[in-house]
Amino acid sequence: MKSLHRSLPLLFVVVCSLSWVNVSANSHDDFLDCLSSYHPDESSSISKVTYTETNSSYSAVLESSIRNHRFSTPNTPKPLVIVTPLNISHVQATIRCSKKHGLQIRTRSGGHDYEGLSYVSHVPFVVIDLVHFKSxxxxxxxxxxxxxxxxxxxxxxxxxxxxxxxxxxxxxxxxxxxxxxxxxxxxxxxxxxxxxxxxxxxxxxxxxxxxxxxxxxxxxxxxxxxxxxxxxxxxxxxxxxxxxxxxxVPSIVTVFSVGRTLEQNATQLLHRWQYVAPNLPNDVYSLVAISAWKASENETRTVLVTFTSVFQGGANELIPLMQERFPELGLVKEDFIEMTWIESVLFINGLSNETSEALLERNRSLLPPSFKSKSDYVNEPVPEIALQGLWPQLLEVDEAISAVQTFIAYGGMMDEISETETPFPHRKGTLYKIHYNIGWQEEENIRSQRYISWMRKLYSYMGPFVSKSPRAAYVNYRDLDIGRNNDDGKASYKQASVWGRKYFKNNFDRLVSVKTKVDPENFFKHEQSIPPHFH
The missing domain is CATH 3.30.465.10 (Uridine Diphospho-n-acetylenolpyruvylglucosamine Reductase; domain 3)
Structure with a gap:
């Protein structure tokens, strides 16, 4: 009898798994039939852009826009069907047939959702990949x-x-x-x-x-x-x-990018940057990238802080501005490079030696193959002693692993637009945004929890020095650690508020109100989607 009782939980799991497979198979077949019948005159064209796991192109289409290979493992749930619509009627048919047959929809444009939510779901689902909608x-x-x-x-x-x-x-x-x-x-x-x-x-x-x-x-x-x-x-x-x-944009813009190590007073310079960058003229884009660095095999690792700016104007304007506002950085005339606007886009993406056609390459990766990211907003300068506490954490990361923090200055026009103008609320009073990223090679996915734990520890360390009540985050740097709906995308207002207020502050309530009006049945949903009020 004991052995029978021990077997029951396993039997239950197997039965549930098989029933899920059967439901998926039936939904999949019914869905395809629905697509073909919805617009009989369109059945030929829509079938050419519909991919199932039996199709030889399925894997290539799925993987074409996966930007985080943490979500490209054998255990990652895969869509039953991928549709790459050519026209609006294909999109309409996919929505209507998904709704009719109980399938969730995930919509993918570039595939950069940090948590893979544009192409991964834990319930039977369809991906609408907008790769052909690119005019x-x-x-x-x-x-x-x-x-x-x-x-x-x-x-x-x-x-x-x-x-x-x-x-x-x-x-x-x-x-x-x-x-x-x-x-x-x-x-x-x-x-x-x-x-x-x-x-x-x-x-x-x-x-x-x-x-x-x-x-x-x-x-x-x-x-x-x-x-x-x-x-x-x-x-x-x-x-x-x-x-x-x-x-x-002007005919000429000016850029500079200079690195300073701890031995070159990087800590003091970064501390000073917090006071300078948000108050620079609106024409200046300013960011700082922080990472562990080793000049050569024989040297000790240190921390490198790279100060980068793009200025909408000539060097003759930027040089005196930086000498006046940030003399401590020690910039010299040779650090300033004039170029066109489009060349500055290439520069900021590390493509200085390439032509503008490089900007058409969809599949070049800007982040490591697999990664975990988080974000913060800073309203008061982080004390110098707190910055010093970051360095040991960066230096403990394996040399083969990429760990980068980026501080991106706000201020300027961002201070002048009301936080209720759009759902994005991080406006007046925000000095800068922090993007934390740790990345590794795809074959290191078996150690991903180790790297994610490091990221969570770093994020915890920064807690006292960033925005509070709520600790704000940027929705485009999706982070399920800060709260999530259920796996099927459903959530109560209270449950969704946990993460919703971090992304949207008080705008979350208006978003819930809009959702309740336009999608009361909560058809469009995922682990961090806005719920209707009564769910």
């Missing part, structure tokens, strides 16, 4: 651009620059980021201190809701238009394209 239509005369969500930031920079070297858009630092996810999370970047977020410059959108209706700004209403510009992807529907107001 960029530039209107120089009206200084506007329509961009489809599947385009990457680099493609938008490149296409605008083709038409005008003095126009651009407030895009991301990293050029391989997909437009859909980037703007859905607000989208800060190289021009945020001068022109605000990408979302602040969106003036219209094309959106498909849970009923398959296609809406623009006028037909969706201002509440939903507000929510999709910073409320995070995957909660309200699918934004297929964005109309963005273009902004002006």
């Amino acid at each position: 960029v239509e530039v209107d120089v005369e009206n200084e506007e651009v329509w961009v489809q969500s599947g385009a990457i930031v680099g493609e938008v920079y490149y296409r605008i620059n083709e038409r005008s070297t003095n126009l651009t858009f407030p895009g991301a630092h990293g050029y391989t980021v997909g437009i859909g996810g980037f703007i859905s999370g607000g989208g800060d970047g190289l021009l945020s201190r001068k022109y605000g977020l990408a979302a602040d410059n969106v003036i219209d959108a094309q959106f498909v809701d849970a009923s398959g209706r296609v809406l623009d700004r006028r037909s969706m209403g201002e509440d939903l238009f507000w929510a999709i510009r910073g409320g995070g992807g995957g909660s309200f529907g699918i934004v297929l394209s964005w109309k963005i107001k273009l902004v002006h």
Whole structure:
């Protein structure tokens, strides 16, 4: 009898697993039949962009936009079907058939969701991959651009620059980021201190809701238009394209990037940077990258702090500005390099020796193959003694592992836009944002928990020195450690508030209200999606 009792739990697991497989198989077949029948005249074209595990191209399509190989293991749940739509009717059919047959939808533009939520789910699901939705239509005369969500930031920079070297858009630092996810999370970047977020410059959108209706700004209403510009992807529907107001850049910009080690007073310089960078003119983008460093095999490891800036203007303006505001950095004339705006985008991405065509390469990786990231916002300068406490933690990381902290200055226009203007609330009073990243090679995934534990320890250490009540985070640096919904995406208001207020502060309540109106059945959901109020 004892052995029978011991067997029951295992039997229960096996039965549940088999029933899940059967449900998945039935849903999968029914879903495919539904797609084919929904638009009989479209059945041929939609079948050509529908991939199941029996299709030889399935793995290649799935892996084409996986940017974090922590979520590309044999045990990672895979979609039953991937659809790479060619037109709006394909998107509508996929939504309607997923809804009819109880399948969850994950939408992928660039694949940069830090927790893999655009292509991983723990319940039977379908991926809509917007890789074919990547047109960029530039209107120089009206200084506007329509961009489809599947385009990457680099493609938008490149296409605008083709038409005008003095126009651009407030895009991301990293050029391989997909437009859909980037703007859905607000989208800060190289021009945020001068022109605000990408979302602040969106003036219209094309959106498909849970009923398959296609809406623009006028037909969706201002509440939903507000929510999709910073409320995070995957909660309200699918934004297929964005109309963005273009902004002006000069013919010449100036950059510098200089490194200082601990032995060269990096701690004191970083401490001073916190007072200088957020108060520089709006034309200056300023960031600091911090990592362990070893000059040569025979030297002791130290910490390298690299100070980088992009200035919208000539060196003759930036040199005296930096000499006045930050003389301690010890910049000399040779540190300042003049170039065009598009060349500065290449520079900031480590592509200085390449032509602008490099910005069209979707699959080049800017982060390590596998990684864990976190974020913070800083409202008061971190004391020098607290910065000193960071260095031993960075130096304890294996040399083969990449551990980088990036401080990105706010201020400027970010101080002038209300925190309720869009769902992105990190505005006035924010000195800078911190991006923490630890990365490793894919074959090291078996040790991933060790690296993730290190990241959590570092994050815990920084707690006393960053924003509080809530400890704020950036939704585009997705982090399930700060709170999550259930695996099926469902959550109570209270449960979702735990993470929701960290990303959105009090804007979370308005997001819940919008969700309740536009998707009351909670069709679009994931581990950090906005819930309707009554769930």
